[in-house]
Amino acid sequence: MNFAYLGHLPHADPLYGYLQHEVLPQLGLHSHAPEIRVFQSACSRNVYLYEEKHGGVRVIGKFYPAHHDPFGQALDTGRIEFNNLDFLRSIGFAHAPHYVVRPLGFNARLGGLLMMEYLDGDVLGSVINDAIFLGRRGRLFRKLTALAWFLATLHGRTARDWPVTFSDPCDYMGRLITSLSVTRGLGPQLAGELYALREAWRTESIMWEDRAVLVHGDVTPSNFLFGRGKSVMAIDLERMQWADRVFDLGRLCGELKHFFCQGLGDPAAAEPFIGHFLWEYCCHQPERERAFAAITRRVPFYLGITLLRIARNSWIAPDYRWRLVQEAKQALGALP
Numbered sequence: 001m002n003f004a005y006l007g008h009l010p011h012a013d014p015l016y017g018y019l020q021h022e023v024l025p026q027l028g029l030h031s032h033a034p035e036i037r038v039f040q041s042a043c044s045r046n047v048y049l050y051e052e053k054h055g056g057v058r059v060i061g062k063f064y065p066a067h068h069d070p071f072g073q074a075l076d077t078g079r080i081e082f083n084n085l086d087f088l089r090s091i092g093f094a095h096a097p098h099y100v101v102r103p104l105g106f107n108a109r110l111g112g113l114l115m116m117e118y119l120d121g122d123v124l125g126s127v128i129n130d131a132i133f134l135g136r137r138g139r140l141f142r143k144l145t146a147l148a149w150f151l152a153t154l155h156g157r158t159a160r161d162w163p164v165t166f167s168d169p170c171d172y173m174g175r176l177i178t179s180l181s182v183t184r185g186l187g188p189q190l191a192g193e194l195y196a197l198r199e200a201w202r203t204e205s206i207m208w209e210d211r212a213v214l215v216h217g218d219v220t221p222s223n224f225l226f227g228r229g230k231s232v233m234a235i236d237l238e239r240m241q242w243a244d245r246v247f248d249l250g251r252l253c254g255e256l257k258h259f260f261c262q263g264l265g266d267p268a269a270a271e272p273f274i275g276h277f278l279w280e281y282c283c284h285q286p287e288r289e290r291a292f293a294a295i296t297r298r299v300p301f302y303l304g305i306t307l308l309r310i311a312r313n314s315w316i317a318p319d320y321r322w323r324l325v326q327e328a329k330q331a332l333g334a335l336p
Contacts, residue, residue: 002043008035043222048062062115131273149284154214156284170202172305176309194328255306257303
């Protein structure tokens with residue numbers, strides 16, 4: 001992850017005392033006057049890295065500023081993420097090869113600040129780009145195998161007896177279409193076609209039949225890091241929820257499509273990696289071939305809405321945005 005150096009944290013800043021007395025001691029650093037350097041994430045203005053100059057101890061701070069949310073929901077989200085991290089670690093995700101970042105504290109008085117340990121590893125996004133631009137395809141296959149195992153373990157340990165509620169993803173797709181229409185100029189004809197596809201998926205019984213599991217909720221290439229071998233580290237669990245396991249799987253498949261489409265101009269180049277990832281995931285299911293058949297029937301919906309989600313971002317160039325929307329429409333047209 002990329003961070004820009006901002007300077008030293010003033011000793012008079014309330015955050016300084018919080019780090020000195022409550023956060024850094026959890027990592028073995030006990031200092032009367034630590035010198036704390038501050039770095040800001042290049043990806044988010046609300047994420048910071050704090051490094052003690054002499055001991056080299058690093059921690060991550062993620063703010064949920066209340067001034068952006070007068071109803072206090074941002075603070076609730078920060079507390080929820082802390083609890084999500086704590087829960088997953090309590091059910092076995094506190095040790096390699098399946099590791100969830102350790103939360104070190106949540107402080108509502110400091111802008112809804114969630115403190116976490118700093119993790120050192122290769123971000124999934126860089127592994128994908130290395131496969132695209134440097135030809136390191138074998139490494140991407142291996143890391144997707146490891147990630148498939150991580151997600152299968154997460155879903156397997158949290159599976160419940162009640163069925164998924166497919167109406168929630170349908171509602172989410174509706175919000176994506178509205179956002180693209182209102183802010184990005186999606187025309188009424190194409191919007192109508194997407195709505196029609198959504199309703200067609202809603203009537204498919206297979207979308208309602210699987211058991212609910214806890215999903216990561218934001219399986220994007222910036223939220224997973226890799227260590228040696230099959231070691232996987234997960235961050236950013238604020239969107240963890242009960243859903244269809246394919247919510248996670250389809251999100252990653254859509255991200256792979258996007259990376260290869262953007263990097264090579266060929267979304268089909270992602271297919272070998274998508275197929276490999278799904279097949280490896282299914283090897284951790286009781287009946288591999290049956291699970292693969294069921295999952296691959298549901299993936300196109302979640303892959304499609306992932307492409308719509310990416311397309312609505314302001315940093316996406318207009319021409320590429322409409323290509324993503326067309327790719328999403330094509331995926332959503334692959335009804336079971």
